[in-house]
Amino acid sequence: MPNYSTNEFRGGLKIMIDGDPCSIVENEFVKPGKGQAFNRVKIRNLKTGRVIERTFKSGESVEAADVLETEMEYSYTDGSSWTFMDSETYEQVSADEIAVGDAMKWLVEQDTYTITLWNGNPISVSAPNHVVLTITETDPGVRGDTSGGGGKPATCNTGAVVRVPLFIDEGEKIKVDTRTSEYVGRVKD
Amino acid sequence: MKINNWQPNISLEILKARADLLRLVRVFFQKINCLEVETPTLSGSTTPDPNIESFSTRQHQQTYYLHTSPEFPMKRLLAAGSGAIYQICKVFRQGEAGRYHNPEFTMLEWYQPGLNYHALMQQVDELIACLLNDVCSLENTIYISYKDAFEKYVQVNPFATTNNELLAALRKHRIELYNNEPSLDKDALLDLIISQLIQTQLPANTPVFIYDYPASQAALAKIRQQDSYQVAERFELFINGVELANGYQELLDASEQQQRFEAENKKRAAAGLMTIPIDQRLIAALAAGIPMVSGVAMGFDRLLMLAMQKESINEVIAFTIDKA
Numbered sequence: 415m416p417n418y419s420t421n422e423f424r425g426g427l428k429i430m431i432d433g434d435p436c437s438i439v440e441n442e443f444v445k446p447g448k449g450q451a452f453n454r455v456k457i458r459n460l461k462t463g464r465v466i467e468r469t470f471k472s473g474e475s476v477e478a479a480d481v482l483e484t485e486m487e488y489s490y491t492d493g494s495s496w497t498f499m500d501s502e503t504y505e506q507v508s509a510d511e512i513a514v515g516d517a518m519k520w521l522v523e524q525d526t527y528t529i530t531l532w533n534g535n536p537i538s539v540s541a542p543n544h545v546v547l548t549i550t551e552t553d554p555g556v557r558g559d560t561s562g563g564g565g566k567p568a569t570c571n572t573g574a575v576v577r578v579p580l581f582i583d584e585g586e587k588i589k590v591d592t593r594t595s596e597y598v599g600r601v602k603d
Numbered sequence: 604m605k606i607n608n609w610q611p612n613i614s615l616e617i618l619k620a621r622a623d624l625l626r627l628v629r630v631f632f633q634k635i636n637c638l639e640v641e642t643p644t645l646s647g648s649t650t651p652d653p654n655i656e657s658f659s660t661r662q663h664q665q666t667y668y669l670h671t672s673p674e675f676p677m678k679r680l681l682a683a684g685s686g687a688i689y690q691i692c693k694v695f696r697q698g699e700a701g702r703y704h705n706p707e708f709t710m711l712e713w714y715q716p717g718l719n720y721h722a723l724m725q726q727v728d729e730l731i732a733c734l735l736n737d738v739c740s741l742e743n744t745i746y747i748s749y750k751d752a753f754e755k756y757v758q759v760n761p762f763a764t765t766n767n768e769l770l771a772a773l774r775k776h777r778i779e780l781y782n783n784e785p786s787l788d789k790d791a792l793l794d795l796i797i798s799q800l801i802q803t804q805l806p807a808n809t810p811v812f813i814y815d816y817p818a819s820q821a822a823l824a825k826i827r828q829q830d831s832y833q834v835a836e837r838f839e840l841f842i843n844g845v846e847l848a849n850g851y852q853e854l855l856d857a858s859e860q861q862q863r864f865e866a867e868n869k870k871r872a873a874a875g876l877m878t879i880p881i882d883q884r885l886i887a888a889l890a891a892g893i894p895m896v897s898g899v900a901m902g903f904d905r906l907l908m909l910a911m912q913k914e915s916i917n918e919v920i921a922f923t924i925d926k927a
Contacts, residue, residue, distance in 0.1 A: 467777065
């Protein structure tokens with residue numbers, strides 16, 4: 415991979431830090447009128463999602479990270495790895511539990527996810543903003559109660575537990591916002 | 604291709620504020636009998652300071668540099684007997700772009716024969732009082748030595764410390780260097796501490812003058828022995844975390860100036876940078892003799908930022924480098 419010099423730093427640039435692929439979040443140029451220039455950089459570790467700060471002497475260079483974000487369909491899991499497929503090339507990749515991370519509870523077969531590949535291997539999976547899930551377990555619905563107040567927990571087919579209105583029954587489909595884990599609406603077939 | 608980003612960064616309000624501020628500056632200097640001058644933007648020499656990179660261009664077989672400050676020719680005017688002079692001009696520094704930097708910026712620079720650097724700090728404070736009276740509590744201006752500032756804010760004596768101690772102080776404040784080992788000298792670490800740990804802790808809305816820098820950071824300031832160490836008779840002004848001005852009791856010794864330029868060129872060569880032809884006209888002017896003088900350079904765009912309470916230099920310059 416090529417190297418990037420600090421003067422090429424910008425938000426979104428993918429670089430290697432401490433052996434891990436990272437993405438630049440923020441880059442601040444710091445320089446006294448008479449004195450050494452530095453870049454104070456906020457960096458997101460793409461494997462852990464953790465944001466760290468590093469200060470570079472301006473002009474230093476860093477190895478680029480071979481990172482690619484791609485859209486893939488979720489196929490299946492064998493319990494220890496999760497397989498995704500490129501719907502055009504049918505190429506498959508397997509992600510481990512760490513890479514799947516929080517997206518685990520939003521995985522619906524044949525839905526499309528954003529997979530971050532580092533050197534061709536998946537290191538993180540992010541769910542679309544909205545997914546449609548089926549309720550597998552919840553207290554019986556209260557017909558006619560559309561007040562929306564209160565609500566109750568419901569377990570979905572992916573294992574996610576979402577607060578839903580009282581009128582929602584088992585077997586129904588709901589739309590959920592994956593960013594907040596909140597119920598958005600009922601989905602009619 | 605259709606160009607959509609032709610518009611300026613700034614509103615008419617800021618454009619007018621800039622014009623007003625320029626006028627107020629000129630009124631101030633007229634009042635103190637300081638003469639406005641112009642000197643060349645294109646020059647056959649420039650600063651060899653390894654931390655400042657000049658732009659250059661060519662005419663016939665000759666290289667010309669865009670000035671990074673009007674200091675050298677203004678000193679030649681002083682040697683010719685100009686008396687107190689000031690200049691407002693565009694200066695250029697390659698690679699400097701960010702929240703507080705644009706590669707082309709406006710500098711206000713002035714020289715006061717007969718004033719020492721402490722008296723010049725007072726004069727800078729008077730100017731600030733005229734220009735930023737809505738923003739700053741000027742009665743409370745702070746004057747603190749470089750040593751005292753380090754001892755107060757990071758508990759380190761900058762004249763007796765080591766690189767390891769400075770790195771530890773940075774780490775304690777969660778500043779991790781990507782690479783600790785390479786050519787980072789002590790002055791670079793001190794610079795980082797000033798900008799990231801001291802500037803940020805200074806009281807708000809208060810002009811703070813830090814003076815008596817390490818001799819290794821003298822630039823064009825006079826050096827004197829103080830107790831067991833040497834200090835440069837240099838000061839900087841900070842307001843609300845912004846480095847606003849840099850001033851010197853000017854070095855007037857021609858041979859010492861020549862030696863400092865040569866030492867900077869050596870550092871440039873060691874760092875793989877082009878060396879700079881030493882400005883022999885400046886050296887000759889110093890040899891001819893300049894009366895005791897202090898001088899200071901102030902970032903005019905940053906002054907406008909403070910006056911208009913803006914967070915970034917982009918908000919006070921009509922067309923920054925990305926739109927130039």
